[in-house]
Amino acid sequence: MKKDNSKSLRYGMIIPLALMIASLVTSCLSYYNAKQSIADDLNDAMIALANENCGLWTRQDTIAALRQMHETTHKPLIYQASDINFRNSALKEMAYFTLALVDKKNATPKIQGDKIASDSIMLVPARAVDGLAIQVQGFADCSMASLFAVSDQTLPGILFSLSILSMAAMFAWRRTETEMPEAGPAPVSPAVHPLDGIRLTPMQRQFAQMLLDAPGMKVDKATLCSTLWGNKSNAEESLYTLVRRTKTALSASDIEIICNRGDSYELRINS
Structure with missing residues (x-):
């Protein structure tokens, strides 16, 4: 009987383990969905911003200013996104866009750090020479904790709670089975003495x-x-x-x- 109970416990633990794995998988999926949603939001905002400012950013004086800035700082121009409408309003505090001059002399700049990056757009001036273009790209400074906070963890939380409850139920059942005395043969009552109940001196x-x-x-x-x-x-x-x-x-x-x-x-x- 004890062997059967141990086997049942082992098989029963598959349920909380499966729920735990499902919780982890759904949590990761929710995390990456939130990350992709921010990237998509950056892409939409970048396209709208580029369409609105294309004429200004491809002017010769802007190109000259970008070239001088690159020669001085070797960094792209940072455009803050506080006046841009995002689907996720929290991005206004953590997103920005870069404008970089790209040609045969200036390679595409590398942005360091743990950031979410959008796609990039190349704006080509009307009188472009030597493959000159203005690269526009969006970035969001989102830590892993902030991404996890904005992701939808409802389903992973439910699955995790169910796994803990099922595990607790299995151990409670195991404890009850251990404390319950095993059924055995009924105690044999001692034989009745032949002289019991007889009145004798x-x-x-x-x-x-x-x-x-x-x-x-x-x-x-x-x-x-x-x-x-x-x-x-x-x-x-x-x-x-x-x-x-x-x-x-x-x-x-x-x-x-x-x-x-x-x-x-x-x-x-x-x-």
């Missing part, structure tokens, strides 16, 4: 007990006389009287005393 009970304890429940007269009365002169007469009265006391039961040729007495239990 102390001498009668001693005499009947001697016969009951003897091999074959048979005792000779001499042993009975010496044991019960010692060296008393009329022990045989006393024995005869004792036997007669004991027979009368046992008459209502299934026990009888048999006299064997006058030299021994035997106890017989009729069942």
Whole structure:
């Protein structure tokens, strides 16, 4: 029985384990969905911003300013996104766009750090030479914790709670099974003594007990006389009287005393 309970516990643990794995998988999916949603939001805002400012950013004076800035700082121009409408309003505080001059002399700048990046757009001026273009790209400074906070963790939370509850239920069931005594054979009640419930005097009970304890429940007269009365002169007469009265006391039961040729007495239990 104990082996079956252990096997049931092992198989039962598959349920909370499966729920835990499902919770982890759905949590990761929700995290990456939130990350992709921010990237999509950046893409839409970047396209709208580029369409609105394309003429301004491809002017010669803007290109000259970008070229001078790159030669001085080797960094792109940062355009803050506080005046841009995002689907997720929290992006206004953490998003920005970069404008970088790209040509044969200036490679595409690398943005360091843990950021979410949008796609990039190349704005080509009307009088472009040497492959000159203005690269526009959006970024959002989102830490893993902030991404996890904005992701929808409702389903993962439900699955995780179910896994904990099912695990607790399995251990509670296991504890109950351990504490429950195993079913075994019913205790055998001690055998009823043949003389129980029969009204006998102390001498009668001693005499009947001697016969009951003897091999074959048979005792000779001499042993009975010496044991019960010692060296008393009329022990045989006393024995005869004792036997007669004991027979009368046992008459209502299934026990009888048999006299064997006058030299021994035997106890017989009729069942």
